[in-house]
Amino acid sequence: MIKVENVSFKYKNNDNKILDNLNFSVHDGEILAIVGQNGSGKSTIGKLIAGIIKLKQGKILIDDLDVKDNSKLIKDKIGIVFQNPENQIIFNNIYDELAFSLKDIPKEEVESRINSALEQVGMLEYKNSDLYTLSLGQKQRIMIAEILVKKPKYIIFDEPTTMIDSKGKEAIYDILQNLKKEGYTIICITNVADEILIADRTLILNNGSIVNEIEKKDLIEEACILKKFNIKEPIILEFLNKLKENNITLNIKDFTIDELVTQLKGKIKNEECN
Numbered sequence: 095m096i097k098v099e100n101v102s103f104k105y106k107n108n109d110n111k112i113l114d115n116l117n118f119s120v121h122d123g124e125i126l127a128i129v130g131q132n133g134s135g136k137s138t139i140g141k142l143i144a145g146i147i148k149l150k151q152g153k154i155l156i157d158d159l160d161v162k163d164n165s166k167l168i169k170d171k172i173g174i175v176f177q178n179p180e181n182q183i184i185f186n187n188i189y190d191e192l193a194f195s196l197k198d199i200p201k202e203e204v205e206s207r208i209n210s211a212l213e214q215v216g217m218l219e220y221k222n223s224d225l226y227t228l229s230l231g232q233k234q235r236i237m238i239a240e241i242l243v244k245k246p247k248y249i250i251f252d253e254p255t256t257m258i259d260s261k262g263k264e265a266i267y268d269i270l271q272n273l274k275k276e277g278y279t280i281i282c283i284t285n286v287a288d289e290i291l292i293a294d295r296t297l298i299l300n301n302g303s304i305v306n307e308i309e310k311k312d313l314i315e316e317a318c319i320l321k322k323f324n325i326k327e328p329i330i331l332e333f334l335n336k337l338k339e340n341n342i343t344l345n346i347k348d349f350t351i352d353e354l355v356t357q358l359k360g361k362i363k364n365e366e367c368n
């Protein structure tokens with residue numbers, strides 16, 4: 095579990111208070127989305143949790159370890175995936191890129207870790223390819239594999255699909271959901287409306303404060319809160335609320351198109367029987 099307690103933050107060269115007394119937890123095995131407008135402090139939170147920038151006020155505990163005193167242990171527990179994969183790539187060759195993160199791992203284990211990470215992101219067939227031959231979405235999948243080879247418990251995704259086309263986005267959503275099934279705990283910092291749909295909970299950050307928390311089961315009812323804070327609403331929520339206004343209430347849990355179609359078909363059948 096990650097606990098963020100009374101965290102406030104200012105950058106040295108910037109007088110603005112970026113984060114103002116944040117308090118929240120990340121539960122083991124969940125996908126937690128953090129949404130907010132540009133400049134609301136989302137990336138700053140991610141970097142503080144991952145220990146990339148130093149905490150000055152408040153406390154962050156990761157499995158009861160204080161990030162301030164345990165930077166080495168924390169680095170093994172948490173990985174972070176950034177928005178632009180091209181800024182992270184060091185080597186041309188995919189195998190070399192992934193092996194670079196495993197310098198401290200026994201040689202005989204390196205190959206199996208690389209194979210299983212590439213399998214987790216659906217890129218095993220590219221093991222010996224060059225990164226420059228890949229699409230941006232595929233490069234991002236390799237960046238995720240680069241985190242997975244280190245076997246962390248927590249992964250922070252900081253706007254992982256903002257730069258990626260819609261097909262590439264879908265592939266990454268599938269990966270996130272599969273990682274959750276495998277037991278990873280995920281924080282997804284995002285500006286992309288659809289990423290809210292794969293989260294178990296969503297925190298809304300506004301001017302450095304958490305102003306709301308929405309659980310997946312309440313998303314349809316509480317979609318108006320997203321609007322209130324100028325967060326782009328997933329189109330499926332808008333659609334479900336329009337149906338509701340027309341007295342058609344569906345029992346949606348996963349927000350997939352298949353689920354929607356099945357439910358609508360059921361409604362049409364019921365209408366025909368009445």
Ligand SMILES: Nc1ncnc2c1ncn2[C@@H]1O[C@H](COP(=O)(O)OP(=O)(O)O)[C@@H](O)[C@H]1O
Pocket residue numbers: 105106107108112130131132133134135136137138139
């Ligand atoms: N290294 C930095 N030095 C000074 N100010 C920064 C730095 N990084 C971010 N900021 C400022 O902090 C605020 C929050 O940034 P950030 O956490 O990146 O927000 P978000 O990820 O929500 O867009 C912004 O106003 C940004 O200009």
Ligand SMILES: [Mg+2]
Pocket residue numbers: 136137138252253
């Ligand atoms: Mg950001």
